[in-house]
Amino acid sequence: MSADDATETNRKAKPSRKNDPEGTRQDILEVATEEFSSLGFSGGRVDAIAARTRTTKRMIYYYFGGKEELYLAVLEKAYGDIRAIENQLNLQDLEPEAAIRALIDFTFDYQERHEDFIRLVSIENIHHAEHMKKSKAIRNLNITVIDTLARILERGRAGGVFKADIQPIDLHLMISAFCFFRVSNRHTFNLIFHQDLAATDTRARHKRMIGDAIVSLLKAETPAA
Amino acid sequence: MSADDATETNRKAKPSRKNDPEGTRQDILEVATEEFSSLGFSGGRVDAIAARTRTTKRMIYYYFGGKEELYLAVLEKAYGDIRAIENQLNLQDLEPEAAIRALIDFTFDYQERHEDFIRLVSIENIHHAEHMKKSKAIRNLNITVIDTLARILERGRAGGVFKADIQPIDLHLMISAFCFFRVSNRHTFNLIFHQDLAATDTRARHKRMIGDAIVSLLKAETPAA
Amino acid sequence: MSADDATETNRKAKPSRKNDPEGTRQDILEVATEEFSSLGFSGGRVDAIAARTRTTKRMIYYYFGGKEELYLAVLEKAYGDIRAIENQLNLQDLEPEAAIRALIDFTFDYQERHEDFIRLVSIENIHHAEHMKKSKAIRNLNITVIDTLARILERGRAGGVFKADIQPIDLHLMISAFCFFRVSNRHTFNLIFHQDLAATDTRARHKRMIGDAIVSLLKAETPAA
Amino acid sequence: MSADDATETNRKAKPSRKNDPEGTRQDILEVATEEFSSLGFSGGRVDAIAARTRTTKRMIYYYFGGKEELYLAVLEKAYGDIRAIENQLNLQDLEPEAAIRALIDFTFDYQERHEDFIRLVSIENIHHAEHMKKSKAIRNLNITVIDTLARILERGRAGGVFKADIQPIDLHLMISAFCFFRVSNRHTFNLIFHQDLAATDTRARHKRMIGDAIVSLLKAETPAA
C-alpha cells in the first residue's frame, strides 16, 4: 500500500458508518461544530474535521458540497436549536417581574451552556454575517423572543409595575449583550482582569446582577433624567 | 464586493519609504490592522497586507518576524491605545452619578468609533486568547478603569447616592458587555431583527438606556430582591 | 555541469502513472535518493525531485508528508537494502581465512557499487544522525554481520589459524572504514594526491591490501607488541 | 527604532571589534568553522554565523565576499593547519616500525581531536570537492606525509623489517581511512551498534589495533597469498 501519512484524510481509521446516511451526516456535523466554533471558519480545516469523523474527507463533499456549505449547516443547526427552545418558553402565567427574571435566567443559562453557539455567532460577525445572509433557513426561523418580551412589558406597564418606556428589542439587546459577552469575551477578560468568569459563584452573582439591572431599569420612574 | 481587492493595483502609487524604518513599520501595522480585523488571523493574508503597503512582503518578515508576530503587534497597539486614553480619564471632579454616566459615555463612544479594536478582541477570543497570552506588552499594561470605577462607587456610597453593593469589576463587565456587543454583534443582530444598530438615533437611545440601567441599579435600595 | 539541471525539461515525457500508487512512490523514492545523496539534505530540493518525477511536487507531500520524511524513507530503503543482502551472506562453509576474505570482498564491492548509500550515510553523520534517530525502521533492522564475524573468528581461533584477540565489532569497524573511506573521500583524496581511487587496477590492489592487512592482523602471534 | 526581530542579524548585540580587522576576521572564521562543520555548506546559515559573531552579517560580506568564499577560507585554514603540523613531524631518527607507529598515533590523535576538520572534509566530498577545486591555496599546500611514509618504508625494507610491497600512498589511505572513519561515522556507527566510539578505552584499543594491522601487514612475508 502507500500514503502512510498523517496529514491527509483519505483513509478512515474508525469503523465506517456505511449505509447510515443520516448518522454519517450527524457525525460530520457534530465534529464540524467543534472545529469551526473553536477555530473559526478560515481556521477550521476540512482535513481536521474528516480526521475526527468516522468517514473520509470525500464524504464531507458528498454530503455537504463544500466547506462553506458545511459551515452553514453547522450555523443553521445552532440557530435552529436555540430558536426551538425559545419558542417553547411559556411565561404568560408569571407575574411581569418574575417573567422577566425567568427570561433572563433562561438566556443566561443557555448562553453559559452553549459556548459553541456563542463562538459561532462571534465568528459570523467577524465575517460580517456574510454566510448567514445566504441562509434561507436562518432567515425563515420564527423568532418569538421579541413578542414574548413585548407581552411581558405590556402586562407590566398595564399593572403599573414597569414605568420606563423601553422597547422590547432594546431590552433583548441589553440582556443578550451581557449574557453573550460573559461567554464570548471570557478569555481576554479573564486574562486582563485575572478573573474567572466561569466560576460558579461569579456566575450566580452575575445572573442576579443583570436581573437587578433590568428590573430596576424597568421600574424606574423617570428613565432618562 | 469581496475582500480580495487588496491585490488590485488601481491604487495610487505611494512614495516609497526608503530609509524610514519607523514609517515603514507604521505603514505595515496600519494595513495589518485592517486586514486582520476584517478577516481574522487565519483569514488575513500576508500577501494581501504587503500589497496595500509601500513595501514588500519581505519587509513584513524583516520588521515583525512573521504573521503571528505582526498580528500580535497589531493587538498590542490596539490595547495600548485604549488603555492610554482610559488612563487620561479624569472623573474625580464630577458627582458620582455624573461620573458614572461620563464613563459609560466614553466607553460607548470609544467602542462605537473603534470597530477594529472590537473585532480584534473578538478574534482573540475565538482563539482562546492564545496570542495575547504570549504578549508581555499587554500583560504589563496599566489598567486604571477598575480603580476609577472603585473610587466613583466609594464616593457614591459615602454620599448615599448609591445603595447597591456592586463590585467595580462586575460593573465594568456590564458596561463593556453592552457597548461591545452592540458593535461586535451588529451584523447578526441587524440581520435577524431587521434593525440598524449603527443608526444615529438608535445609538443615542442605547447610550441613554445603558446609563439608566446602570444608574438605577446602583441607586436601587435592595439590589437582589 | 551543475546540479540544477533537474529543472530542465529536455527529458522525454514519461507516461503518467495515474492510479499506480506503489509505482508513484517508488518513482519519487528513486529520484529523491539521487537528489539527496548528491546534494545533501539541506541542499536537496523538493522542487528538483518533483521535476524529475512522473508526478508533481504535491504528490511528494501526499505520499511522504514532507521533505524530512521523504529523506528518511530514502535512508530507510538504503539501510534496508544492505542489511537484506548482508543477511543472505552464507559463509559457514568456507575456511575461516577464506570466509574473512569473502566478507571483505563483499563489503568492498557493495560499497564500491553503492556510492549513493555511502553518501547518504556521510550526510547523516554530518547531521549527527538526527534523522536516523527518529527512524524505528532503521533501529529495528536485524544486523547479522557482527554475528557472522564472531562465528568466523571463533572457528579461526579454534582451528589455530587466528591468534590475535580481536573483537568482532572492531574488525567490522576496520573493514567498513577502509571500504567506506575509499568511496566517501574519493573526491578530496583524488584531488590532493592526484590519484584515481575509482580506477580498476587501484580497486583490485586495494581490495587485496585490506584483505591482507586484516588476515595478517588476525594471524599475528602477539598483536600488540 | 525598529526591526526588533530575532532572525535577521543586522544589528550587533555584543561589544563590537571596531578597528581590529584581523580580530574580526578570525572571529568570523572561527564561528563559521563551527557552523559549516556541524551543518554542512548548504545547511550553514550566514545569518546564524553573524549572530554568534561580534560583528554583523554585513561584515562577512565585507571581509570575505560571500558565503562560498567564507566556506573556502574555513576549509583552507583547516587544511593549512594539518599540513603545517604534518610537516613538522620528525620521524627519521626512529626505527622504521616505531616510526610507522608514531605516524599512526599522530594521525589517530589529530583526527580524534579535530572533528571539525573531519566533518569539513566529509562535507567537501558530499559536494564532490567542487569548492576545493577552486582553491589555489589548498592545491599549493606542501604535502610531506607521502614522502615521509616512503622514506620509512624504504628504510624498513632495506633493513629487512618490512617484507611486503606496499605503496606509500596506499598505506596512507589505509591509515587515514581508519582514523577518519572512526570520527566521521561516529554518529551512525554508535547508533546502529550501540557503541561509543569516543570512549577512552575504545580509543586506546583502536589505536593499538590499527597500528598492529599496519605493522603486521608490512612484516608479512607474502602479502597476498
Added chain:
DNA sequence: AATGAATGAGCTTTCATTCAT
C-alpha cells in the same frame, strides 16, 4: 574602513477541491 536598511528569488508546505470509477 565600516555599516544600517532593504530585497529578489526561491523554498517548503498547506488547503479546499475534483477526477474517475
Added chain:
DNA sequence: AATGAATGAAAGCTCATTCAT
C-alpha cells in the same frame, strides 16, 4: 450511494545578497 487517488493554486517563510551612505 460511495470512495481512493490525485491536484492546482496559493500561502507563509527563508536565504544569500546588495543598496546607499
